Amino acid sequence: TQLLEQSPQFLSIQEGENLTVYCNSSSVFSSLQWYRQEPGEGPVLLVTVVTGGEVKKLKRLTFQFGDARKDSSLHITAAQPGDTGLYLCAGATQGGSEKLVFGKGTKLTVNP
Amino acid sequence: SAVISQKPSRDICQRGTSLTIQCQVDSQVTMMFWYRQQPGQSLTLIATANQGSEATYESGFVIDKFPISRPNLTFSTLTVSNMSPEDSSIYLCSVDRAGTMTLEETQYFGPGTRLLVL
Numbered sequence: 001t002q003l004l005e006q007s008p009q010f011l012s013i014q015e016g017e018n019l020t021v022y023c024n025s026s027s028v029f030s031s032l033q034w035y036r037q038e039p040g041e042g043p044v045l046l047v048t049v050v051t052g053g054e055v056k057k058l059k060r061l062t063f064q065f066g067d068a069r070k071d072s073s074l075h076i077t078a079a080q081p082g083d084t085g086l087y088l089c090a091g092a093t094q095g096g097s098e099k100l101v102f103g104k105g106t107k108l109t110v111n112p
Numbered sequence: 113s114a115v116i117s118q119k120p121s122r123d124i125c126q127r128g129t130s131l132t133i134q135c136q137v138d139s140q141v142t143m144m145f146w147y148r149q150q151p152g153q154s155l156t157l158i159a160t161a162n163q164g165s166e167a168t169y170e171s172g173f174v175i176d177k178f179p180i181s182r183p184n185l186t187f188s189t190l191t192v193s194n195m196s197p198e199d200s201s202i203y204l205c206s207v208d209r210a211g212t213m214t215l216e217e218t219q220y221f222g223p224g225t226r227l228l229v230l
Contacts, residue, residue, distance in 0.1 A: 040223075043155070045218060045220060090155075099160070102156075104154045105154045
């Protein structure tokens with residue numbers, strides 16, 4: 001069974017601070033996706049990373065895929081209250097499977 | 113991206129009854145998935161809804177409890193049968209767009225159905 005370990009599970013910070021969320025596995029993934037989910041809504045895709053070592057930026061969010069495609073990180077610069085939500089990483093298995101394996105999520109609260 | 117709607121958005125049901133959740137997509141898609149998200153938890157895949165054939169269920173989920181229909185490429189239903197309080201959860205459908213983005217497995221999610229079983 002492929003598992004994705006996310007850390008930290010909970011994170012409460014002040015507006016303006018930086019933070020990093022980690023997603024780790026012993027398995028190799030063909031791609032990895034990051035989602036943000038707000039209460040009462042479905043997960044919204046933020047980014048998909050495919051290539052080992054790839055770095056993608058989305059405004060104040062920076063996503064990195066590990067060289068071995070087993071881990072990923074999400075870094076948020078100068079966090080804002082609007083960043084509050086549940087951040088989920090999900091890995092796509094190799095071999096053409098479209099099924100995703102989800103991490104347990106990181107619940108981020110950014111206080112004004 | 114894909115526009116996905118779900119009905120109902122939420123419901124409160126009595127133990128022993130069944131609820132059918134609908135998922136509608138704005139365009140034809142090959143793969144549709146049903147997930148469960150229990151309170152405070154991450155997403156667990158229930159099954160893959162295949163058009164024209166039976167759904168493929170994940171370990172721990174069975175067709176008698178979660179029958180799924182997929183009559184065409186834009187629509188699917190999930191029924192939660194003989195409900196108990198343990199079935200209280202958010203149920204989400206998603207679609208896969210891997211075919212349109214080279215090498216990228218991309219799933220888009222509906223808004224979810226919040227179910228409370230009393």
